[in-house]
Amino acid sequence: MLTIKDISASVDGKEILKGINLTIKAGEVHVIMGPNGSGKSTLSKVVAGHPDYQITNGEIVYDINFKKKNLLDMEPDVRAKEGIFMGFQYPVEIPSVSNEEFLRAAFNEICKYQGVEDMDPLDFQDFLKEKMDFLGMGEKFINRELNVGFSGGEKKRNEILQMAVLSPKISFLDETDSGLDVDALRVVGEGINKLKRRDNAIILITHYHRLLDYVKPDFVHVMYDGKIVKTGEESLAYDIEKNGYDSIIKESQN
Amino acid sequence: MVGNEQFLSKDYKYGFTTNIEVDELPKGLNEDIIKAISKKKGEPEFMLNFRLSVFEKWKTMAEPHWADFDYNPIDYQNLKYYSAPKKKDGPKSMDEVDPELLDTFEKLGVPIHERARLAGVAIDAVFDSVSVATTHQELLSKHGVIFCPISEAVKKHPELVQKYLGTVVPPTDNFFASLNSAVFSDGSFVYIPKNVRCPMDLSTYFRINASETGQFERTLIIADEGSYVSYIEGCTAPMRDENQLHAAVVELIALKDAEIKYSTVQNWYAGDKNGVGGIYNFVTKRGKCAGSGAKISWTQVEAGSALTWKYPSVILQGDNSIGEFYSVALTNNYMKADTGTKMIHIGKNTRSRIISKGISAEYSTNTYRGLVRIAPSAENARNYSQCDSLLVGDKCSANTFPYLEVKNSSATLEHEATTSKISTDQIFYLNSRGLSTESAISLLINGFCKEVFKELPLEFSVEAVRLLEMRLEGSIG
Ligand SMILES: Nc1ncnc2c1ncn2[C@@H]1O[C@H](COP(=O)(O)OP(=O)(O)OP(=O)(O)O)[C@@H](O)[C@H]1O
Ligand SMILES: [Mg+2]
Numbered sequence: 001m002l003t004i005k006d007i008s009a010s011v012d013g014k015e016i017l018k019g020i021n022l023t024i025k026a027g028e029v030h031v032i033m034g035p036n037g038s039g040k041s042t043l044s045k046v047v048a049g050h051p052d053y054q055i056t057n058g059e060i061v062y063d064i065n066f067k068k069k070n071l072l073d074m075e076p077d078v079r080a081k082e083g084i085f086m087g088f089q090y091p092v093e094i095p096s097v098s099n100e101e102f103l104r105a106a107f108n109e110i111c112k113y114q115g116v117e118d119m120d121p122l123d124f125q126d127f128l129k130e131k132m133d134f135l136g137m138g139e140k141f142i143n144r145e146l147n148v149g150f151s152g153g154e155k156k157r158n159e160i161l162q163m164a165v166l167s168p169k170i171s172f173l174d175e176t177d178s179g180l181d182v183d184a185l186r187v188v189g190e191g192i193n194k195l196k197r198r199d200n201a202i203i204l205i206t207h208y209h210r211l212l213d214y215v216k217p218d219f220v221h222v223m224y225d226g227k228i229v230k231t232g233e234e235s236l237a238y239d240i241e242k243n244g245y246d247s248i249i250k251e252s253q254n
Numbered sequence: 255m256v257g258n259e260q261f262l263s264k265d266y267k268y269g270f271t272t273n274i275e276v277d278e279l280p281k282g283l284n285e286d287i288i289k290a291i292s293k294k295k296g297e298p299e300f301m302l303n304f305r306l307s308v309f310e311k312w313k314t315m316a317e318p319h320w321a322d323f324d325y326n327p328i329d330y331q332n333l334k335y336y337s338a339p340k341k342k343d344g345p346k347s348m349d350e351v352d353p354e355l356l357d358t359f360e361k362l363g364v365p366i367h368e369r370a371r372l373a374g375v376a377i378d379a380v381f382d383s384v385s386v387a388t389t390h391q392e393l394l395s396k397h398g399v400i401f402c403p404i405s406e407a408v409k410k411h412p413e414l415v416q417k418y419l420g421t422v423v424p425p426t427d428n429f430f431a432s433l434n435s436a437v438f439s440d441g442s443f444v445y446i447p448k449n450v451r452c453p454m455d456l457s458t459y460f461r462i463n464a465s466e467t468g469q470f471e472r473t474l475i476i477a478d479e480g481s482y483v484s485y486i487e488g489c490t491a492p493m494r495d496e497n498q499l500h501a502a503v504v505e506l507i508a509l510k511d512a513e514i515k516y517s518t519v520q521n522w523y524a525g526d527k528n529g530v531g532g533i534y535n536f537v538t539k540r541g542k543c544a545g546s547g548a549k550i551s552w553t554q555v556e557a558g559s560a561l562t563w564k565y566p567s568v569i570l571q572g573d574n575s576i577g578e579f580y581s582v583a584l585t586n587n588y589m590k591a592d593t594g595t596k597m598i599h600i601g602k603n604t605r606s607r608i609i610s611k612g613i614s615a616e617y618s619t620n621t622y623r624g625l626v627r628i629a630p631s632a633e634n635a636r637n638y639s640q641c642d643s644l645l646v647g648d649k650c651s652a653n654t655f656p657y658l659e660v661k662n663s664s665a666t667l668e669h670e671a672t673t674s675k676i677s678t679d680q681i682f683y684l685n686s687r688g689l690s691t692e693s694a695i696s697l698l699i700n701g702f703c704k705e706v707f708k709e710l711p712l713e714f715s716v717e718a719v720r721l722l723e724m725r726l727e728g729s730i731g
Contacts, residue, residue, distance in 0.1 A: 048686045051678065076685035077693075085686075092683035095674060096701035105697055106687040113688070145701075162687060 001026045001201055002047075002071075002170050007058035008226075009046050015056070016042045018226035024170065029196065029215055030203045031237060034223030035245050040205045041089050043223070044172035048086040049076035064169060080106075081113040083169030087159040087176045089205075094146040099158070102146045103128060103165050110166060131164040134194070136187045152179035160191050167195075172203045177211040189214025209237040224249050268521065272354060278337040281466065283330050285309065288436055291336050295405045295439070298412055308425040309436040315429045325534060325561050328499055334467040335437045338381075378403060378442045378458040380471060393453060399483075400445040401456050404472050407443035414445055418476055422505040422542045422569070430501040430563075431538040434470045438503065441471035446481040446512070455711055457486040460502075468499040475505070477512035479545065484515040486711060495531045497560060502537045510545025510572065515553070517710050519718055522558035524725075529588025529617075532560025539566035543575030543601075551578035552595065553709040555718045557725050560589060565623065567596035570604035570632070577606040580706040582718070585618030585650070586725050594624035594655075599632035599665070608639040611703050614650035615726055621652070626667060627659040635665045643673040644702050646726065696723050 002024040009017040016039050024030060032040050046053050047060065060071040064083060071079060108118035119127060128142065137157060147155050156176050163171055180188055193215045196202055204211060212234060220236040221228045229252035279290055288309055292302040378388040378401065394401050400411060408415050425435040442458040460471060477483055500522065508514050525532030541550035552566035568577030579595035597606035606626065614620035626637045643652035654671050676698055684694035699722050707715040
């Protein structure tokens with residue numbers, strides 16, 4: 001579904017990603033772990049098309065509806081319309097735009113792009129209510145300004161709400177589990193699990209295995225210094241949490 | 255790099271010129287020119303005397319240079335003060351209006367043509383110095399509403415004109431108002447009789463076409479006791495390298511329990527990317543709540559002009575009267591806007607509300623300048639002011655100057671001000687949810703301006719959003 005081939009990317013001439021290879025198939029869940037500053041967020045932003053990063057090498061092929069598309073040729077909004085989603089590690093605050101207005105505008109713009117009929121405001125409200133119940137979110141969020149004054153945990157939950165509404169094909173969730181209390185972690189974890197389908201794929205970027213109690217991964221990758229240095233199964237996440245990254249990093253340097 | 259540089263400013267789509275035969279007066283300003291204007295309009299004696307006496311005073315006045323910025327000096331002797339499309343006699347019906355003019359207004363999206371006419375809005379179309387067409391006359395007159403070119407009102411309703419003209423904006427109020435009083439050529443006149451709710455929105459569309467010509471329109475709106483009217487003003491001009499002067503005067507009078515809602519979407523040509531050309535928009539707009547319980551609301555979307563000085567104000571004379579000012583001012587490239595309001599509280603329990611939204615981009619300067627004056631007589635007066643600035647990029651500037659003069663201690667005044675910035679991260683966040691940069695900007699602008707847009711008549715608020723988007727394209731990223 002998504003093939004990242006030898007991607008290198010830099011900011012102001014400083015190389016951050018140094019040849020990333022990753023193949024993601026429909027129905028899979030991947031986990032990316034790695035020490036702070038290893039390039040995990042950068043990788044997801046490069047996939048989403050953040051303008052700060054220059055791609056110096058490689059390509060990203062997106063395989064959808066039996067068509068291969070070159071992701072790097074698309075504007076960020078087109079990538080989103082094609083089904084790429086990124087849950088932000090630090091969701092951005094947008095004053096004076098309400099959560100609902102924003103979600104409806106995004107939803108309708110994606111509908112338009114995909115040639116399906118958009119929803120009128122009332123139907124959309126019902127649709128949204130359903131998604132919110134599903135994530136155990138109170139209705140008060142809906143009329144508030146987008147992410148403004150949301151607590152850390154509320155912002156993360158709001159990211160998952162957006163994912164639920166936009167139903168993307170490929171979702172990079174960047175530390176969506178950070179800053180959540182135990183109950184919120186369960187709600188978000190179960191939510192993500194319910195959003196997992198046979199025709200989509202989820203990439204979880206995380207520092208902890210606890211989210212994996214709810215969402216079972218097919219692969220666990222370890223990033224270090226802009227590269228994927230190890231790939232394993234779920235057990236790798238437990239190893240890391242117990243023993244840290246030292247031995248993996250040493251191993252990769254030999 | 256995925257940037258926004260493909261959003262180069264779209265051309266100003268109203269920048270075309272209409273080729274039409276004109277009847278104009280030579281350049282220059284003197285008594286003979288004023289007499290000639292008055293004669294062309296067939297004005298009664300009182301009007302000519304009004305003009306000449308103001309002109310005497312104007313000659314002794316100095317051009318103001320007090321705002322934050324300076325401009326190319328205006329050579330008043332090198333301007334034309336009258337230019338009108340040639341015609342036989344004033345058009346009596348739409349069929350007699352020059353098709354070239356109908357086309358022009360149609361291209362501008364102002365349907366004055368019989369078949370394209372808007373159902374709910376009566377339109378007065380002003381082309382350079384004269385009004386060329388006023389629609390829906392019959393229906394309006396059935397309700398006793400007078401809506402006609404001011405040049406016609408001077409002849410047909412001299413008692414009303416004489417009673418009210420210059421009572422809100424005294425002829426010597428300021429340099430540009432005086433100039434206007436001496437040389438104004440046309441504009442709209444509205445009178446709503448007692449207890450009549452005007453059956454439709456009234457609208458005037460101003461078009462500058464001729465070059466080297468100043469536009470000095472004059473609008474006078476009188477809402478008699480217990481009446482209501484909503485009035486809309488729109489304007490455009492061709493693209494020219496020279497600066498053109500537009501010095502209008504608008505006077506509103508709301509008598510006891512009357513309400514006037516005045517909305518403007520100003521889209522004069524603003525000059526090119528380098529600040530060459532554009533309209534100098536020096537306008538005096540003022541309303542008077544003359545009776546108790548009267549209400550005047552100004553709503554403006556200022557998106558054009560190279561230079562804008564404009565402070566639509568309300569004199570709250572009647573007890574319990576209300577003044578409102580809702581404004582969105584957008585500046586881009588090298589535009590400069592200095593706009594705001596004055597709320598002059600005289601009566602008891604008078605209330606005023608000021609909501610100002612300034613959006614600045616590129617090298618532009620956007621200033622809010624406002625005065626709230628509470629006179630000693632204004633027992634229990636209240637004012638709420640909110641001035642927000644939104645910056646796009648970091649080369650532009652935004653200033654807020656709220657002046658207060660409180661002479662009665664029972665007054666309650668509240669003031670809030672914020673400054674924010676559209677960041678690339680905000681745009682990327684919205685992009686990553688499927689919103690194109692254009693839609694993202696529209697969402698942000700809409701959100702920022704919503705308290706003002708909701709005051710506009712519906713079709714105008716849609717138009718206003720589109721206008722702001724168009725003006726901002728190319729500036730974000
Ligand atoms: N826009 C930028 N400008 C400058 N440096 C950047 C930028 N984006 C990323 N970097 C640098 O690239 C490196 C990788 O950052 P990234 O955010 O991808 O790390 P991460 O793996 O997500 O870390 P964390 O676990 O702390 O979230 C860091 O050293 C960071 O400072
Ligand atoms: Mg990160």
